[in-house]
Amino acid sequence: MIKTGRYGQVLWDPAGVVPGTPTEIISINNWKLSLKTDRIDVSCFGDVNRVYVPGLKDISGSLAGFWNSEELALVEAADQETPGLLKLVPNTTEPTFFWSGLAYMDADIDTSVDGAPALSGTFSAAGPWAREPVIP
Amino acid sequence: MASDSSAIDAALVATLQGDATLASYMPDGVYMDLAPPGLSKYVVVTLVIAEDRAVFGGRAIEDCMYLVKAVSLTTGTSDIKAAAARIDELLEDRPFVVDGYEWITSHRDERVRYTELDALDSTIRWHHRGGRYRVQMSRSLSSV
Numbered sequence: 001m002i003k004t005g006r007y008g009q010v011l012w013d014p015a016g017v018v019p020g021t022p023t024e025i026i027s028i029n030n031w032k033l034s035l036k037t038d039r040i041d042v043s044c045f046g047d048v049n050r051v052y053v054p055g056l057k058d059i060s061g062s063l064a065g066f067w068n069s070e071e072l073a074l075v076e077a078a079d080q081e082t083p084g085l086l087k088l089v090p091n092t093t094e095p096t097f098f099w100s101g102l103a104y105m106d107a108d109i110d111t112s113v114d115g116a117p118a119l120s121g122t123f124s125a126a127g128p129w130a131r132e133p134v135i136p
Numbered sequence: 137m138a139s140d141s142s143a144i145d146a147a148l149v150a151t152l153q154g155d156a157t158l159a160s161y162m163p164d165g166v167y168m169d170l171a172p173p174g175l176s177k178y179v180v181v182t183l184v185i186a187e188d189r190a191v192f193g194g195r196a197i198e199d200c201m202y203l204v205k206a207v208s209l210t211t212g213t214s215d216i217k218a219a220a221a222r223i224d225e226l227l228e229d230r231p232f233v234v235d236g237y238e239w240i241t242s243h244r245d246e247r248v249r250y251t252e253l254d255a256l257d258s259t260i261r262w263h264h265r266g267g268r269y270r271v272q273m274s275r276s277l278s279s280v
Contacts, residue, residue, distance in 0.1 A: 005192075006190065006192070006193070006194075007192060007193060008192045009192055009193075010192070026191070027191050027196060028191055028192055029189075029190055029191040029192055029196070065191050065192075066189070066191065066196060066197070092192075092193070116189070116197055116240060116272065116274075
């Protein structure tokens, strides 16, 4: 079912235990998850076009929102040397649909004179990721 | 806590209405959008544009641009000059207290100054002076 992004959600558990107890990172208004799989070029003499076989899936992404001094989870996550558990929910009215897994986080703060300071971050997988519900 | 966007307008107007110095320059009062007919020295506040900034789960920031100007019928300009300066003192970087909101900023983006002829009597001049003020309030960021 198509849903609005208004009720997206990002959750984080710095302990990095699966399934863990991730809590919501507030003041976020955007997340993006990339599920691109490497493609290995196996083209040979005689092929009429390039031919590829899949390699490993590269899971990474980003999130963004407003800097909120009452919410330091993302900034603290960027200081961690160990991965935490990241959970990404497209819409909380369908809370059983989400992606989650261990991830390393980075953070950026963007402050300008004519707007509210923005907080953003990127992440990379640090272990196997899962999609719920698993669709056979 | 629930938030009422109109309360931001009301807080700005109340700030201007409650200042005795501004009232001494513009004794006919402070009004939202339009002043009653027959007045000659007053302040008008108009909401020019109001944009909402969202986060997941709801509205986070209300970004409001107000035109705030003193309007005077007098031929002399000393009162309107002082009134515009006083408006700036009252609004520039001064926190507003509004139920359900946390203040982010209030500052002038543009200065406004012009004179217009009266629509019925071209010998009468109306002086306008003030500015466009940006007011940003967050809706209790701790809960969104």
